[in-house]
Amino acid sequence: MDRLLFGDNQFFGVNHMSEEKARAQAVRFQDLDAIMDVLACACEQGISTFMCTTHDRIADVVERARQDPDRFSALTFYPGMPYAHKYANAVTEDGMIGAVRRFMPQEGTVNALLRGGASMARRDIEGVMTLLIDAEMKMFAGARTPVIFLQNVVVDLLLGLEFTEAFAVFARHVRERYGAEPGFITMNLPMLVPVLERAGMENPLVCANINKLGFRMSGGIRTYIEMLEAQRCRAIAMSVFASGAIPPREALEWVAQIPAIQSVVFGASSAAHIESTARIARDIWGLDRSVAAATVG
Structure with a gap:
């Protein structure tokens, strides 16, 4: 897994x-x-x-990347699902049946409907969940997706x-279906990790807000540090700059001191x-730009 991962909040009007x-x-x-130009710049800096x-528009990003291998041959996707607003908007625009058709996986609408209907009839939560996962993954057909995340809106619920x-x-x-590693995004890492362990996951991959100010870290920074020092999970840190409140070098130097943050x-x-963020990361972690970001763990 690379040291630096590129996120998509800025593309969809999210700023905390x-x-x-x-x-x-x-x-x-x-x-x-405009999106593709920014992604190309990230790839040029070894952040692939x-x-x-x-989000619906990510399907267009995947397709454009597929059409332009010269710029995006190294691009790898880490999908995070579900994008809740997408489902609400689809029902509003197309009605319930239209929304179902829009999100059906590759196996076909009839088979998927039968699988989902039978699962609901049996109250088979696993069948319903796997159908929804497959529907979300439809847009990534043919793309590299070695890690797939469950979004915090569902994880924390x-x-x-x-x-x-x-x-x-x-x-x-x-x-089993995608040959991918599961990841979990949460607003409360200390509470989630023990639950994932009880679900049979050893050293799970968890993405959470982690920064030196404790910005948006539910449960408090001390409990996060204790969990990370115990190395009970592999962490991906988001909001490390606390939405601009922490200078990039200061933020990344603090993160680099915590081994569990991969x-x-x-x-x-x-x-x-x-370019500035990539340069600071190379300085701190000793990364070689010619080898992309860096493989760890």
């Missing part, structure tokens, strides 16, 4: 500190060319792993409901920001 900046980015990145949601088996179902399906995911909307 400035609504004005978020709106400006949403307008700018309505143009697919794109950690993304399953399941955590609150104490539905431990659902985590095992997700992990088993992405391993990677950092960050978003950027300009070539200068990407």
Whole structure:
């Protein structure tokens, strides 16, 4: 897994500190060319792993990358599912049946409907979950997806409901059907890790907000540090810059002191920001740009 992963928040108008900046980015990145130019810049800096949601427009990104192998031959995707707004919008636009057809996996609408209907009739949660996973993965057909994440909107809901088996179902399906490693995004890493262990996952891959200010770290920074020092999980740190409150070098130097943090995911909307972050990471971790970011773990 690379040290630096590139995220997609900026492409879809997500900024945790400035609504004005978020709106400006949403307008700018309505143009697919603008998204692809930023991704190309990341690849040029050796940051070739794109950690993304399953937003509808990501399908266009995957297709464009497939059509332009000269620029994107190294690009790898880490999908994070589900993108909840997508389902709500689809039902509003197409109705329930139209939404079902839109998201059916490659095996075909009839087979998928039969599988889903039979699962609902048996109250078979595993069948329903695997159908939804396959629907989300449809847009990534033919792309490299070595890690597949369950988004925090679902992870933390399941955590609150104490539905431990659902985590095992997700992990088993992405391993067996896609040959991928399961990952889990959460707003509460210290609470999640013991639950994943009970679900049978040793040293799970978990993505969470981790930064020296404790910004958006539910449960407090001390509990995170204790969990990470015990090395009970492999962590991907997001919000390491605390939405701009921590200078990049200071933020990455702090992260580099914690061995359990294998990677950092960050978003950027300009070539200068990407180049600066990559340069700092190379300085801190001793990365060789010619070998992309760096393999760890």
